[in-house]
Amino acid sequence: MRKHIARLLAVLAALAALIAAPGLPAAFAAPGTAAAPAPAAAAVWNPPTNLVQPLNEVWNHVESTYPNLYGFRNYGWDQIMANRGSVNYCVRWESDAPVSAALRDRIHTALKKQFGKWMSAMLDNGTGHNAWPYTNVPVNIVGWAVKNRSTLQWTDSSVDIYAGNLDGGGAPQCSPDCGRFFHQDGNYSRCPGGAARHYDQSLWLTKGLSGGFGGDWGQRVGQEYFVNTLDQENIHIFLHEVGHTFGLDDFYDWSPTGQCCFLMKAGSAAQITEFDKWMFRDFWRHLKSRYGL
Ligand SMILES: [Zn+2]
Numbered sequence: 001m002r003k004h005i006a007r008l009l010a011v012l013a014a015l016a017a018l019i020a021a022p023g024l025p026a027a028f029a030a031p032g033t034a035a036a037p038a039p040a041a042a043a044v045w046n047p048p049t050n051l052v053q054p055l056n057e058v059w060n061h062v063e064s065t066y067p068n069l070y071g072f073r074n075y076g077w078d079q080i081m082a083n084r085g086s087v088n089y090c091v092r093w094e095s096d097a098p099v100s101a102a103l104r105d106r107i108h109t110a111l112k113k114q115f116g117k118w119m120s121a122m123l124d125n126g127t128g129h130n131a132w133p134y135t136n137v138p139v140n141i142v143g144w145a146v147k148n149r150s151t152l153q154w155t156d157s158s159v160d161i162y163a164g165n166l167d168g169g170g171a172p173q174c175s176p177d178c179g180r181f182f183h184q185d186g187n188y189s190r191c192p193g194g195a196a197r198h199y200d201q202s203l204w205l206t207k208g209l210s211g212g213f214g215g216d217w218g219q220r221v222g223q224e225y226f227v228n229t230l231d232q233e234n235i236h237i238f239l240h241e242v243g244h245t246f247g248l249d250d251f252y253d254w255s256p257t258g259q260c261c262f263l264m265k266a267g268s269a270a271q272i273t274e275f276d277k278w279m280f281r282d283f284w285r286h287l288k289s290r291y292g293l
Contacts, residue, residue: 045130045285047278054256054275055282062249070286074184074216076246077287079200082186085134087115090143090162090174090199093151095207095223101154103227104144110230111203112139117234118242121277122284130285131293142197145172160197171206174199181217201245214241236270239263243276247283 047055063069080087089111093099116139122132141159146152149163162174176182178191180200188198201218205226212221219241229235243264244250251265261268262275269276 047281048274050258051275051278054259055278057256058249058279059282059286061254062247065249072216073290074180075283075287076201076216076242077284079180079216080134080137081291082180083200085136086138086140087201088197088199089139089141089218090145090179090202091141092172092174092202092204092220093144093146093223094171094205096147096151097207097223097227099144099146099152099154101156104152104154104159106230107203107226108139108141110226110235111141114235114238115139115242117239117272118246118280121272121280129281131288132284133293141203142193142199143174143178145174147172160193171204174202179217212237212241214244216245219245234271236263239272240266243280246280247287248276248279 066072076087091107116137119134119137122129123135126135128135143160143162144152145162145165147164147166149161152161152163160174160178162172165173165175167173173179175191178188178193178198179202180186180198183198186195188195191198201216202220203226204213204218204220205223206220207223209220209222210225212219214220219238221235221237221241225237226235229238240263248264251262255265256275259265259275262273262279263269263271264276264279272280
């Protein structure tokens with residue numbers, strides 16, 4: 001309640017400033033500047049005309065079906081904002097297939113490329129859309145989790161290795177002390193490597209899994225699927241699951257007007273489409289005010 005009163009006072013003060021200096025954009029004018037600034041391009045919302053209605057339908061659906069849409073604070077967006085423009089991963093290797101250093105590095109390369117496709121969807125000519133602040137979001141892998149250390153065939157120390165740390169279902173995990181999912185307050189004081197070695201998301205690769213799962217904790221797809229598609233332009237099941245990490249919904253039982261085929265409608269597209277891109281941007285548009293943007 002106190003915050004509301006403070007905000008009302010701020011609005012009144014701003015109005016008073018406008019009344020005192022008619023014609024001057026009070027919030028923007030610097031001392032000694034006569035020219036009015038250009039409208040803030042960052043706030044532009046300009047989807048293609050034919051996408052306006054289906055985007056509104058999607059957002060109305062999200063608003064009416066997500067139990068805590070505006071209260072939830074661990075979307076992929078929140079994680080990147082907390083890190084000031086990067087994301088850290090743990091790879092959960094739920095498989096006994098050996099991993100060479102070369103395969104480890106190929107997995108990182110693919111992860112960067114695929115995650116980067118969603119990040120690129122926020123850019124217009126190299127500028128962040130709708131006040132999105134980050135034109136380049138580094139994707140770091142800080143740890144690998146495995147049941148037996150011998151499955152990982154490298155000896156260098158480029159990533160932290162968690163061997164034999166299993167979750168309740170017996171799947172290897174990086175230390176929960178280092179995981180954002182478990183420490184959404186950003187306190188990683190119990191993580192051996194501290195905040196620098198924390199992970200926001202898991203790339204959870206499970207032997208024999210078909211399909212996938214995605215959420216604020218990361219993405220889970222088949223180990224064989226991911227390895228076999230490393231060199232593909234689009235690892236589309238993974239891309240779909242990253243969409244969930246950033247809050248996007250599934251479309252199992254309905255389609256927005258005029259939209260038959262897009263990544264988040266599972267099985268109907270194998271890449272991020274124009275419609276996916278604008279749904280992604282719309283999520284940020286509705287979330288950004290929590291960051292004063
Ligand atoms: Zn899905």
